Amino acid sequence: MTILDQIVQKKKKEVAAAKLITSYIHLEEREMFVREPLSFKEFLLDPERSGIIAEFKRKSPSKGIINDQVKVRDVTQGYVAAGASALSVLTDRHFFMGAKRDLLEARKFNNIPILRKDFMIDEYQIIEAKTLGADVILLIAAILTPEEVKQFAALAKSIGLNTLLEVHNLEELERSICDNLDAIGVNNRNLADFSVSVDTSFQLAGHIPAGVLKISESAISNTHVIRQLKEAGFNGFLIGENFMRQPDPGLAMQEFVNELR
Numbered sequence: 411m412t413i414l415d416q417i418v419q420k421k422k423k424e425v426a427a428a429k430l431i432t433s434y435i436h437l438e439e440r441e442m443f444v445r446e447p448l449s450f451k452e453f454l455l456d457p458e459r460s461g462i463i464a465e466f467k468r469k470s471p472s473k474g475i476i477n478d479q480v481k482v483r484d485v486t487q488g489y490v491a492a493g494a495s496a497l498s499v500l501t502d503r504h505f506f507m508g509a510k511r512d513l514l515e516a517r518k519f520n521n522i523p524i525l526r527k528d529f530m531i532d533e534y535q536i537i538e539a540k541t542l543g544a545d546v547i548l549l550i551a552a553i554l555t556p557e558e559v560k561q562f563a564a565l566a567k568s569i570g571l572n573t574l575l576e577v578h579n580l581e582e583l584e585r586s587i588c589d590n591l592d593a594i595g596v597n598n599r600n601l602a603d604f605s606v607s608v609d610t611s612f613q614l615a616g617h618i619p620a621g622v623l624k625i626s627e628s629a630i631s632n633t634h635v636i637r638q639l640k641e642a643g644f645n646g647f648l649i650g651e652n653f654m655r656q657p658d659p660g661l662a663m664q665e666f667v668n669e670l671r
């Protein structure tokens with residue numbers, strides 16, 4: 411491909427993103443849109459932090475209500491004080507009792523990367539994620555074609571967002587790997603039948619290419635597993651229910667992190 415072809419290709423992407431931005435963003439949301447997202451890698455690889463991506467999750471399809479008595483501000487600030495490397499905030503309302511305003515609220519009071527935890531199936535949601543103050547988007551291989559993963563990751567990169575690709579098996583991993591991924595997360599929960607096994611992470615660890623962060627997601631409930639996952643090369647650990655089940659999730663995380671040290 412000639413330089414001119416490359417310039418034109420890049421320009422097409424830039425223009426496509428610009429068109430989406432102007433058609434999707436209301437004036438008052440533009441301020442957030444121009445905010446420079448934080449680097450997922452920088453925070454996850456910071457040895458002073460725990461490696462934990464702490465999730466705000468009121469409810470889930472597999473467990474029903476987990477905790478609907480706590481406030482986003484209290485929980486997320488508690489997580490940050492306990493040494494979280496990043497936050498994860500569910501924005502799906504119907505299945506998780508999440509809300510877009512939860513993400514806005516978490517952004518307002520915290521200065522570490524925030525993952526918009528949702529089911530991204532359209533470019534619109536990626537643009538929207540940035541207007542809500544997210545730094546990282548989630549692409550779930552099980553619900554996207556390889557072309558969509560590639561296209562969405564490229565769009566995210568073009569507007570400065572980090573991308574976490576979530577896989578559950580080798581087939582999903584191999585078919586979905588592409589450029590512009592910052593992290594690959596192995597979900598220990600089978601989203602089809604909700605069964606959980608951390609062995610899924612150990613099985614896929616060696617197949618994740620160097621240069622992207624390795625994240626283990628779901629069903630992590632003790633520090634022993636984290637030590638084993640670290641030995642297997644994982645840089646990040648997404649934890650929701652284990653903390654959210656407690657009346658003070660931030661305090662629960664602080665005790666967990668103390669045990670990890």
Ligand SMILES: O=C(O)c1ccccc1NCC(=O)[C@H](O)[C@H](O)COP(=O)(O)O
Nearest residue numbers: 470471472601627628629648649650651
């Ligand atoms: O958690 C669920 O029941 C669930 C069901 C269907 C799709 C996604 C689901 N969870 C999203 C997640 O990935 C988890 O919230 C996240 O990894 C934290 O898991 P956990 O520590 O087990 O709460």
